[in-house]
Structures are given as C-alpha cells and as structure tokens.
Amino acid sequence: MPRIFRPVLLAPGLSPASVLLLCLCLSLSTGTARAATPALPFRVGPPAAWVKPLPIPADSGPASAGEEETSVSRLLVEEQVRVSGHSQEHYLHSARKVLSPQGIDSVTDIQLSFDPTYQKLTVHGIWRIRDGRREDLFQPAEARVIQQEPELQNRLYNGALSVVPFLRDVRVGDTVEVAYTLEGANPVFGGRFSDFVVVGKPFPVGHFAYRLLWPEGRSLYVRDFAAPGLTRSEALLGNEREIILERRHVPAVHSEDNVPGWQPVYPWLQLSEYKDWNDVARWASALFQVPARSKALEQEIRRLSKEPTPEARFVAALRFVQDEVRYLGIEMGPNSHQPHPPDEVLQRRFGDCKDKSLLLVTLLKGLGIDAQPALVNTGLTQLLDGWRPTARAFDHAIVHATVGGRELWVDPTATLERGGLDSYEPPPYGRALIVAPGTTELSVIPAPTLKEPSVFVDETYVATDRDGPATLDVVTTRTGESANAMRRMLAGTSVSELSRFYFNYYAKKDAKITVASPMTVDDDTVKNVLVVHEHYRIEDFWSSDARRDFSAHTFHAYLKEPGYSRRAFPLEVEHPVFARHRITLKSGEPLHDGADHDVVDGPAFHFEADTRADGKTLVLDYRYQSLADAVPPERIAEYVKAVRATEDNRGYYVQLGSRERRLRTSPPPSGEAGAILLGVIATCVVLWFVIAQGGPVELWRKGRAWGRRRAFARKFDASHQGDSAWSAIPITGPQELLSTLGRLRCACGATSDAPRESLRHEAVVLGERHLTLVQWQCPTCARARRAYFEDKGSRAA
Structure with a gap:
C-alpha cells in the first residue's frame, strides 16, 4: 500500500529549515522512546505444526468415590515432546476449573519458568472459558518477568526466569486454560534425552496425556514405576515414532507423613536414552x-x-x-x-x-x-x-x-x-x-554405624532442701557427626543465643528457673568430641505436695507415633541414631531403694530404661538406638505398639514422704459369716499373688515404680514436635507443610485447617539450618498458634 503524505501547515514566521529541524527532533524522540521499550524475553504465538492439542473434557468427574474436589477441578494435564537431533520442544497444556472462591487464587497463580541461557519460551495463550465462550486473557505487556531464584536460601543461583501473568476477572465456575512451549535443551547433556513422566498427582485429574515424537532408529529405554491404568500406543509418522501415554479419571494419590525419600509415592515412568551406567x-x-x-x-x-x-x-x-x-x-x-x-x-x-x-x-x-x-x-x-x-x-x-x-x-x-x-x-x-x-x-556407600551413643544428655538435680532452691547441671556430650552438626550450628549461632533457647526449654516446666552460670562449650577437635555445659537454679523445685516429675525429653523426636498409622507407604525413621539420657536426683531426704531394667524392641529401634534408687540418690538412665531407616507398612501397628510401650518408661515422678506420721485405727469388721468367709478367701488369693511376685516389699516397689512411670510418661510426651526450632517438623516441600498444618492439634482439640490468608511465614536461620516459622490463629478457638518446619528436600548439585 502506498504511503499517503499529508501537507504540513507552516505557522506564521516559521521557516522550512525550522520545520525540518522540528521534524528531526520529533523523529529522534520517537525513536528513543521506542528503543527504551524493553524487548520481552518470550514470544507469543500459536503452537508448532507438530503439536496436536487435546480438547478439554466437559467434566472430569470424580476418579472414585470420596475424591470429589472442593476448590479446583483439574480437567486436563497434557505434555507433548518432540526430540530431533540435539533439539527438544516441550508443549504443555492444562485446564483447571474454579469450584469455590478459594480456588481462584490457585488457578490464577501461574508462573511460566524457563532458563534463558538455552531455552526459548513461546506463550500460546491463557484462556478463560465461561458459559461456553473462550477468551484469551494473556496480556504480554502486563505480564512481569521475574528472576525468582527458588534455591537462593541454599546459596544456589541458576538464572531461571518466570513469566507471571496477572489475570483479570476470574470467577467461580470459570475454566482457565494455559498453553505454552519450551524450546531448547541444556547443552551439558550433549543432546542426550531423558525424562520423567509423573502419572499420579496429589489430586484427581480428568484426562492425563503424554505424547513423544522420537526419531526412528534412535534407542529409547522406558521403565514403568507402578503406573496402573495407563494406556500406551505407538505409531510411525514418517521418520518419527509417536508414543502416547494416556489415562482418564486419574485418581488422587494421597501421601503420608515421613515417607522415605527412596520410596516412590506417585506412579511414574522413566524415559532414558542412556544404555547403561558406563554411558x-x-x-x-x-x-x-x-x-x-x-x-x-x-x-x-x-x-x-x-x-x-x-x-x-x-x-x-x-x-x-x-x-x-x-x-x-x-x-x-x-x-x-x-x-x-x-x-x-x-x-x-x-x-x-x-x-x-x-x-x-x-x-x-x-x-x-x-x-x-x-x-x-x-x-x-x-x-x-x-x-x-x-x-x-x-x-x-x-x-x-x-x-x-x-x-x-x-x-x-x-x-x-x-x-x-x-x-x-x-x-x-x-x-x-x-x-x-x-x-x-x-x-x-557403606551405611554409617554407631557403636556408642553419639549424644549423651546428663542432667543432675541437687535438691537437698524441699523448701529451698535446687540446682540443675546439664552436660551434653556429642561425638562424630552429631558433634559436627553442633559445631556448624555454633558457627552461625552464638553461645548466648543457644543458651537462651535451652534456657527457655527448661523454663516451660519451671517458671522460676534462672541461669546460675553462663553456658560453656568444650570442643576437642582431635577426638571430635563437643561438650556443652549448662547450669541453672530452680526455685519451687518441689510441688505443693512434694512431688517432682522427670522425663527423658531427648527421645521425643525419635519416639513418636506417625500421623498416619494405616499406611500404604513405609514410615521413615531417623537413622543411624544412638542417644543416651541420664537423670540423677540427689535429694536431702531418703528415697525408696530399688532397681528396674526395662527393654522395648520395636521394628526399627531398641530402647532401654534403668531405674536405680539408693539412699538419697535416684538415677534414671535411658538409651535409644535406631535399627533401620524405615518401618514397612505391614509392621506399623507393631511399631506404634512399641512406641507406646516406651511411654511407660520415659516418665517418672518422685514423692517425698510426709513430715508427720499419724497412727490410724479402724473399727473391727462386722458382717455375716458368709461375708467373712469371702473376705478370708480374697485375703488368701491376695497373699498368694503377693508371694508369687516376690513378697510384699517387692510387689510394693514394682507397683510404685510402674505408677510413677505411667502417671507422667504421657504427660511429658504431650509436647508437640514443631513447638521450637530444635524440634522443627521435617517436610519435603510446601505441599507437605500445608497438609501437616491441617493435622496439628490445638489445645482446644481442633485440627481444622486454618485459612491460607491467615498464615504468616517467617524464615529462621540457625547456623546451616534453614527453617520456616508459620504463625496462624486456630479457626475454632482463635488461639494464636505457631510451628517450626525444616525442609528436608533434596539438595541440588
């Protein structure tokens, strides 16, 4: 089309040379403005001709009974891959329907990530489907490109970019469809291809599909890891082999707490071009x-x-x-x-x-x-x-x-x-x-073994006067990797800060506790033995009825019941662990003499408890040793039973004798002859039982020791993991964090999920440990709650 030049009206007194200069300035300013507009690091356009987009199912329907969605319905999850020479193209296509107001945030939270050093991103569109009408909501000029660096806290930088669109007017009932292509492959692999096809998700999917176009004559190895119901078809399209993996109404895979990393949770397939490990x-x-x-x-x-x-x-x-x-x-x-x-x-x-x-x-x-x-x-x-x-x-x-x-x-x-x-x-x-x-x-790699306890917590209480203050000296000895871990923590956390944490732990039990002398650390780097010394003074050591409770709190993190006891997956157990906790009470008044030795052997641990009382000294000596890194699902009931059996031996109380001894008399018995006879028989049975148990003294001692342990074992084990940074809940990602929050029980007894908008996250760094502190309000009683989490996900190379 020819250009049309319109005449320029000259203002009075304005020469043609001035007009020419003015036009030149306007041209330069326009060019400068255009040059200042930054070029987008992605393209917008239709998918390549080799792509065959699937239609969106009208309604996914629940995969099985009890799996109906509440906030979002995943209608379609589709990926198509084409490999040609050293180049790779990945087409990704999904559709999600909003079922509730809470689902709007999930559906509109879209990030299209790519590595600009070797990948090109082409956005095909982000559509909203409402009442049968499909409208493209993607506005390239309004999208933001961010460099998020998800592993920044691990001091890893990969330079990946994310395109974040801001979608307008998404409502309940809308379906949001997203399609884009990533072109390019990391040159470090030299053109070799490998991929992981995850079939199952933590949510049901209406239609799942994976399509691969593979060069004919080029080797490809496929291994199926428990992907039931998946259909596979192959066809030859010219010089390419088409492989299609497909399944409809894919049920949700419900994960469980503390599943070992070596246990696959979601069904998947592995595709690899490598022939063997030598390759x-x-x-x-x-x-x-x-x-x-x-x-x-x-x-x-x-x-x-x-x-x-x-x-x-x-x-x-x-x-x-x-x-x-x-x-x-x-x-x-x-x-x-x-x-x-x-x-x-x-x-x-x-x-x-x-x-x-x-x-x-x-x-x-x-x-x-x-x-x-x-x-x-x-x-x-x-x-x-x-x-x-x-x-x-x-x-x-x-x-x-x-x-x-x-x-x-x-x-x-x-x-x-x-x-x-x-x-x-x-x-x-x-x-x-x-x-x-x-x-x-x-x-x-040989598994580490521990022949001696690598953690030894030795608590000594001296309470010579029931009305006066008591002292507590704590000596914690760490060896091997436990010493290394504590050394790393101390490298990033001052001794005074560590002392504050430990002090507040004991203050939960004794409100009137004070630090008698500063914490000290002895580090023998030649033998790799690190010893921490704590010294406290405790007012009102004895309760009003002259009782005192003791607990082997060192083992709380190891001996706890799983969140899911009816499991499909193994339960991870921290391994290897060998820990010892000894509590010594030096009293000013006589204690009941005696000794007990209890052993509990579970599917993944060995536990021992020794109780010795001699004169005015009581010693409670506990040992825990892990035997395996996991418990198989069929032995979970046995494991839970063993953990509960240790509860009776991890708590103990001491009751001092009364200062006044009073003689009590009772009236002579009365009643009919039959009642007397029954009483005589009952007395004989009791006497026989007492003799069988070793005599009255031994029976009294056993009963008293059992009662002391039983009365307070569960009380002390009520402390929840996650209450402090030292007992942070291990997780493998944000999804597990949210699911774990829903299972944490409030003091009011409620376990209902807190609204996500009420959750406050705060990063906490303790040496080389990176924690997340989550704070929220209980939706039932409005009580302020908090929990610490530690991400145990795999570290990038």
Whole structure:
C-alpha cells in the first residue's frame, strides 16, 4: 500500500529549515522512546505444526468415590515432546476449573519458568472459558518477568526466569486454560534425552496425556514405576515414532507423613536414552576433567605436601576445601552439571558441590592420592538400583578416595568436620556413581554405624532442701557427626543465643528457673568430641505436695507415633541414631531403694530404661538406638505398639514422704459369716499373688515404680514436635507443610485447617539450618498458634 503524505501547515514566521529541524527532533524522540521499550524475553504465538492439542473434557468427574474436589477441578494435564537431533520442544497444556472462591487464587497463580541461557519460551495463550465462550486473557505487556531464584536460601543461583501473568476477572465456575512451549535443551547433556513422566498427582485429574515424537532408529529405554491404568500406543509418522501415554479419571494419590525419600509415592515412568551406567560415567568424565595445574594450585599443593603422612595430607586438603572454600553455586546453563575450573574456584574461594569436589580431587591427585568425583542422590539412595541409567539421576557430588589402602567417601560441602580418619563416618547417600571412564555400575556407600551413643544428655538435680532452691547441671556430650552438626550450628549461632533457647526449654516446666552460670562449650577437635555445659537454679523445685516429675525429653523426636498409622507407604525413621539420657536426683531426704531394667524392641529401634534408687540418690538412665531407616507398612501397628510401650518408661515422678506420721485405727469388721468367709478367701488369693511376685516389699516397689512411670510418661510426651526450632517438623516441600498444618492439634482439640490468608511465614536461620516459622490463629478457638518446619528436600548439585 502506498504511503499517503499529508501537507504540513507552516505557522506564521516559521521557516522550512525550522520545520525540518522540528521534524528531526520529533523523529529522534520517537525513536528513543521506542528503543527504551524493553524487548520481552518470550514470544507469543500459536503452537508448532507438530503439536496436536487435546480438547478439554466437559467434566472430569470424580476418579472414585470420596475424591470429589472442593476448590479446583483439574480437567486436563497434557505434555507433548518432540526430540530431533540435539533439539527438544516441550508443549504443555492444562485446564483447571474454579469450584469455590478459594480456588481462584490457585488457578490464577501461574508462573511460566524457563532458563534463558538455552531455552526459548513461546506463550500460546491463557484462556478463560465461561458459559461456553473462550477468551484469551494473556496480556504480554502486563505480564512481569521475574528472576525468582527458588534455591537462593541454599546459596544456589541458576538464572531461571518466570513469566507471571496477572489475570483479570476470574470467577467461580470459570475454566482457565494455559498453553505454552519450551524450546531448547541444556547443552551439558550433549543432546542426550531423558525424562520423567509423573502419572499420579496429589489430586484427581480428568484426562492425563503424554505424547513423544522420537526419531526412528534412535534407542529409547522406558521403565514403568507402578503406573496402573495407563494406556500406551505407538505409531510411525514418517521418520518419527509417536508414543502416547494416556489415562482418564486419574485418581488422587494421597501421601503420608515421613515417607522415605527412596520410596516412590506417585506412579511414574522413566524415559532414558542412556544404555547403561558406563554411558553416564563417560558423559560425566568429560565434564570433570582434572586440568593442568596453575601456579595457584601448585602453591597450594606444595603447602599441603608439608604434612608428614598421606593421611595427614588428605585431611588437610579436605579441611581446606570444606572450610576455606565457601558453598555458593552459580549454576547457569551448562554449569547446572559441569563444574567450574578448579583454578577459578580456588581464586574466588567459593563453589558448589561440583566445584568443590573437582577442586579436592585436583589437590589430592597433586599430592599423589588416588581420588575421583562421585555423583549421588541425597534422597533416593537405594531406589537408584531400579532406575534406568540417566544423567539426571543425581543431585549432589562428593569424592571417593583411597588413602593408605582405605576406601573413603567424603563430602567437600560438609564444613567443620573434625577428628581423624579412624572415626570418619561416610555420608548417608547409599549409592554413588564414580566419575571415571571405566565405571560400569553404581557403588554402594557403606551405611554409617554407631557403636556408642553419639549424644549423651546428663542432667543432675541437687535438691537437698524441699523448701529451698535446687540446682540443675546439664552436660551434653556429642561425638562424630552429631558433634559436627553442633559445631556448624555454633558457627552461625552464638553461645548466648543457644543458651537462651535451652534456657527457655527448661523454663516451660519451671517458671522460676534462672541461669546460675553462663553456658560453656568444650570442643576437642582431635577426638571430635563437643561438650556443652549448662547450669541453672530452680526455685519451687518441689510441688505443693512434694512431688517432682522427670522425663527423658531427648527421645521425643525419635519416639513418636506417625500421623498416619494405616499406611500404604513405609514410615521413615531417623537413622543411624544412638542417644543416651541420664537423670540423677540427689535429694536431702531418703528415697525408696530399688532397681528396674526395662527393654522395648520395636521394628526399627531398641530402647532401654534403668531405674536405680539408693539412699538419697535416684538415677534414671535411658538409651535409644535406631535399627533401620524405615518401618514397612505391614509392621506399623507393631511399631506404634512399641512406641507406646516406651511411654511407660520415659516418665517418672518422685514423692517425698510426709513430715508427720499419724497412727490410724479402724473399727473391727462386722458382717455375716458368709461375708467373712469371702473376705478370708480374697485375703488368701491376695497373699498368694503377693508371694508369687516376690513378697510384699517387692510387689510394693514394682507397683510404685510402674505408677510413677505411667502417671507422667504421657504427660511429658504431650509436647508437640514443631513447638521450637530444635524440634522443627521435617517436610519435603510446601505441599507437605500445608497438609501437616491441617493435622496439628490445638489445645482446644481442633485440627481444622486454618485459612491460607491467615498464615504468616517467617524464615529462621540457625547456623546451616534453614527453617520456616508459620504463625496462624486456630479457626475454632482463635488461639494464636505457631510451628517450626525444616525442609528436608533434596539438595541440588
């Protein structure tokens, strides 16, 4: 179309040259304004021709009885993938219907994430379907592009971007449909393809589909992990093989608390192009190349080589990388899996697990020590035995070394480890792939074992005057990894702050407790033994009726019943754990002599309780040792029974004798002869029972000891996990946090969910522990509530 030029009317006295200058200025200003408009980092357009979008089901309907949705109905979850050469395209399409006002937030909370270093995002549209009318709500100019960095708290930066649209006018009854394509693959994989197809979700899905276009003649391995009801069809489309996985009315998969990381919860399929683990090892070997040593590396190797023995040189190199190279990961693009050069890491003195592992291997090889990087998964452990080989199986890197004929597995990111190699505990990752061209299978990392308690809490109460104050001295001794963990905490938390936490723990029981002298810490780094000393003064130690309660509170975190006792999945048990708690009471008045020894053996633990009273001293000595990392579902009832059996032995009370002894008399018995005879018979039965139990003294002692334990065991175990930062509830993600909140019982007895808008989240950092403090109001009694959570999800490599 030809351009139409309109005449310009000149103002009186304005020359043509002035007009020309004015037009030039306007042109420049317009060009500047256009240049100032930032280009969007994504495109808007229709899907590629190879995509075959599925229609949205009219109504998903419940997958089975009792699974009707309340806020959102997931009508469609669809993914289509095309692999061609080194390129990959992922088309994602979903539709969700709003069923209640609470569902509006969930449906409109949309984030389209991509890595700009190797991916291109094309948004096809975000539609609202209302009364049969489909309208595109996506406004590119109004969308925001944010760099959220979800792993920032773990000091990991990946540079991923998220497009966040702001949808207008979404109401109950609307269906929101989203479709977009991600084009590109991380070049670090060299064009190799692997994918995970999660079939089940924590919510029902009306129609699930996964479509893959795969080059004909190119190998692909598929492994099914318990995906019932999934149909699979294949067809040849030219030079591509079409694989379709599909299921309608997919039921929700209901997770449970404390499921081990190695236990799959949701049914899924694994797709992998890797033939075997040697294929993966050769890929990783190309990334973890030990380079020629720089001047800085040579200087560091010369410094370390001054140590007298290979063992000492190994420890010196390990401590240097652990403690003097801080953990910080820049994992953009290929560096998600490829480490930075060791010389660069040494110069800037920071790196992630890959960087630190390769640096340590480089130093060790320079010292003449055989070492290789090793890839692990921090959560899956033995589950990897059943996987198809894939480069995406791992989320962490460590080091495997041989020193003096001894095989060692060490984690370069584990700071402040102390002690010698004789007592070194391997990290609890279970399986590893040694990065070497000749590796053909996964290696087994020996599980740590504890032959002696690694935590020993020794409480000594001195109460010589029932009307005067008592003293409490607490000595907590930690060894091995427990000492390392406490050392890390103290590196980020002052002793005074730690003392404040511990002091407030005891203040929950004794309101009139004060600190008698400051907390002290003795750290023997050679033996790796860390001892914490606490000293308190307690007013009103004895209650008004001269009673005192005691509890082995150290075991509250280990001996607790699961939230779900009728389970489909195993129950995770913290392992290995070997803990001891001893309570000593030195009284000013005589205590009842005697001794008891009780043992409880559960499916995953061994518990012992010793009670000894001699003169004016009472000693309660408890031991707990884990035996396995999980309890199978069929033994949960046995486990719960064993936990309850320990309750009778974890609590005890002492009752001082009365100061006044009064002689009491009773009138002689009266009644008929039959009543007297029955009384004589009953007396004989009682006497026989007393004799069978070892005599009246022994029976009285047993009954009194049992009553003291029973009376207060449950009382002390009523303290809830999550009440403090030290008893934070372990979770694996935000979804589990919300489900756990719904099960926490308020003092009023209610367990109903709090409205999400009333939840307040606060990040809490204790040394290397990253916690989340959640505060809310009980919807039943309006009581202020709070709970601490600790995310135990897997760490990125």
